[in-house]
Amino acid sequence: MARAYNKKVRPQKFEVDQQVLKHILPHQVEAKGSSGTLKLIDIPTSPTIVEYESIIIIESTPSVIEVGQVYEDKQTIASVMKHYSVMNKFQFRVKRSSARRYWLVPYYHLAYAVVDSENDASWKWFFEQFKHAYGKRPNMYVVSDQNECILKETSIVYPGMPHYSCMWHIWTNIRAKFKKGHLKLSELYFATARSYTLDEFNERMSKIEEIDPRVKAYLYDIGYHRWSRVHAMVNKTLTMTSNIIESLNAVTKDARERPIVELLEYMRTLLERWTNEKLLKAKGTFAYLGFKFNKELDDNRTFSHKLRVRASTDYIHTVLDGARLYIVCLENKRCSCGQFQLDELPCPHALAALRHKDESYEQYCSPYYTRESLLHTYEIPVNPLPDESKWNVPQHIT
Numbered sequence: 386m387a388r389a390y391n392k393k394v395r396p397q398k399f400e401v402d403q404q405v406l407k408h409i410l411p412h413q414v415e416a417k418g419s420s421g422t423l424k425l426i427d428i429p430t431s432p433t434i435v436e437y438e439s440i441i442i443i444e445s446t447p448s449v450i451e452v453g454q455v456y457e458d459k460q461t462i463a464s465v466m467k468h469y470s471v472m473n474k475f476q477f478r479v480k481r482s483s484a485r486r487y488w489l490v491p492y493y494h495l496a497y498a499v500v501d502s503e504n505d506a507s508w509k510w511f512f513e514q515f516k517h518a519y520g521k522r523p524n525m526y527v528v529s530d531q532n533e534c535i536l537k538e539t540s541i542v543y544p545g546m547p548h549y550s551c552m553w554h555i556w557t558n559i560r561a562k563f564k565k566g567h568l569k570l571s572e573l574y575f576a577t578a579r580s581y582t583l584d585e586f587n588e589r590m591s592k593i594e595e596i597d598p599r600v601k602a603y604l605y606d607i608g609y610h611r612w613s614r615v616h617a618m619v620n621k622t623l624t625m626t627s628n629i630i631e632s633l634n635a636v637t638k639d640a641r642e643r644p645i646v647e648l649l650e651y652m653r654t655l656l657e658r659w660t661n662e663k664l665l666k667a668k669g670t671f672a673y674l675g676f677k678f679n680k681e682l683d684d685n686r687t688f689s690h691k692l693r694v695r696a697s698t699d700y701i702h703t704v705l706d707g708a709r710l711y712i713v714c715l716e717n718k719r720c721s722c723g724q725f726q727l728d729e730l731p732c733p734h735a736l737a738a739l740r741h742k743d744e745s746y747e748q749y750c751s752p753y754y755t756r757e758s759l760l761h762t763y764e765i766p767v768n769p770l771p772d773e774s775k776w777n778v779p780q781h782i783t
Contacts, residue, residue, distance in 0.1 A: 512542040530554040566596040581723025657767035664763035678754040689736040702738035
């Protein structure tokens, strides 16, 4: 629930996902965004925020605020709205959201294709081309919207490769199939999917069963390993949904109505811009880790100062958080809280143990989170296309 008003309009209550300003009256014109509406989004339960960074806004003074924009974090959107309210002379108030942690991570588009339809033949062709280009690598897996064609063809082209289900698409199916308890189930379901330990998972599943036993049965039939982080056979903390694809689909919605050459050029220029922006951002980061991961580490470090540590061996430590006790094994990069091994980043308990040993954190972070890895990821540019008159078109195509 949120609350929004301007100085000439009586305060009203609004629900999440509801338009705040549906019709702009003449005396309200100063308060409107460029689209004429402002929309509230439930950030804590929206995997949209978790999964795609490509269109996330990081500046606190954007010139335009529009429906559907995605912001870097709660601090950024608070700064944006404060600046916007001053410039446009209106006030806003938002109820404090939950403190659930969420990841904002960089992804890289490896391939895209234009086909006549999504069917067995088109997906088999796509994965064959993908395998020819990238081969088969350790810890590869597929996250999809439970598309039967994808499941079938990946099992043929990549035998034995794990296939996971997008937790957001599962939730939309739950919402459509089962008609009660959506408000409670939403928060609980996503918390269950992101559980770091089996105890957390089982406790939350019991609560889901209390609300609607049919939902628990539905999730069981899908297979816990397909949507639960703690049950996955490979570490898929960073890819809980397929929304990076939905993001690209949304951005290219209008372009898909264009002729094929124009569509492909639109895709190329889009990825060219995104890649360059990512590279510039990585170059502007001077910490050991990329900006997002360094911020997460700083938050964990702040919390770690409240903890007490007792060493059992050189690498095994007991960490006390009030009445709760956690076991950290630095040698295996594990903590009984589950975050250390699944996030592949030192949790507050691990950082407390490292501080107790007077040891640095660098070797305990995933190499994929480092500034160096980000620079290598985006150092290969998406090159411009020459003028059409200079194209070397193969004879069999012309």
